[in-house]
Amino acid sequence: MKTEMEKMMAGEPYDAHCEQMIAIRKNVKRILHKLNVTEYYTDKFQDTINELCPNSAKNLHLEPPFHCDYGQNIHAGDGVFINFDAVILDGAKVTIGRKTLLAPGVHIYTARHPLNVAERREWEDCRPVTIGEECWIGGHVTICPGVTIGDRAVIGAGAVVTKDIPADTLAVGNPAKVIKKLNNKDRSETLNT
DSSP, rough: OOHHHHHHHOOOOOOOTTHHHHHHHHHHHHHHHIIIITTSSSTTTHHHHHHOOTSTTTTTTEOEEESSSSSTTEOOOTEEEEOOTTEEEOOOOOOOOOTOOEEEOOHHHHHHOOSHHHHHHHBEEOOOOOEEETOOTTTTTETTTOOOEEETEEEOOOOOEOOBBBBTEEEEETEEEEEEEEOOSOOOOOOOO
């Protein structure tokens, strides 16, 4: 018989409010307290990031405050920078490609909840999120469960990403829509995010 954690990792419905899952998240909150409060100004700060996110590159940078559910399901590549007030609900795997930048207030969600209230009282499930390499995710972007964002994509500030975004595109709005192809070497542009 599978534990609730095993069910969650398999993408199956699970009980997030059982004693086992609550205990795991409480331990993560202790590490987050170290990260966000006590270790930021010490030489132990990077060690605390690596303890929280053991499956990420050793040079992952998390600017406090940062919040997540589990940490172990965050797989961030080399040179990833996550600015302050980020929230990653990592019940499923969250992959962030190398040299990707997340602006302040980015939220990434893997958790899904049933629309039926009786079912919602009993279970939830999760879908992975993948963000490619060298992406720029603007301030206060929300990325929903199951989304894939391609390499070098830019997501404009405040966008809500509910569907996959192709590589080398600019997507903006709620819901996010692709408005431009990028990286065609014609000219350099900037985006206020």
